Amino acid sequence: MTDLEFMDRAEKLLLAVEQGCDRLNEDTDADLDAQRSGGMVTLTFRNHSQIVINLQKPLHEVWMAARAGGFHYRFDGAQWMDTKGAGEFFAHLSRYASEQAGLPLAFSA
Structure with a gap:
């Protein structure tokens, strides 16, 4: 994969995360705050815990x-698959966000 291909696919992932937060805020009581700074999105939950997603361009x-x-x-x-074979990004994000929010949340590509 070229750097350009990586950035195109990775930007789509970050956009899907941001749009997922908007949808979840409309459909649930999650009260997620998504802040974007360059190649990083920080999700902040009501309990002040966070999930940080960032791009590592040199490593793709x-x-x-x-x-x-x-x-x-x-x-x-x-x-997007875990490098240790443990699963897919959006499944993990849904699981960890649900744990931190204390209610079921579903993200998708």
């Missing part, structure tokens, strides 16, 4: 930091 990876830990994802041609 997306990193996510949540209370559950730190995770690295690479695009496999179809979706």
Whole structure:
């Protein structure tokens, strides 16, 4: 994957996260705050916990930091997969955001 291809796919991922927060705020009582700064999105929950998602352009990876830990994802041609084989980005984001919000939240690509 070229740097340009990575940035195109990674920007789509960040946009999907931001749009997912907007949708969840309309449809639930989650009260998520999504702040974008360059290649990073910080989700802040009502309890002041955060999930940080940032782009690692030199590695062609997306990193996510949540209370559950730190995770690295690479695009496999179809979706963003954990580099240790532990699953898909949006499934993880949904799980960790739900844990931190204390209610079920679903993000998708």
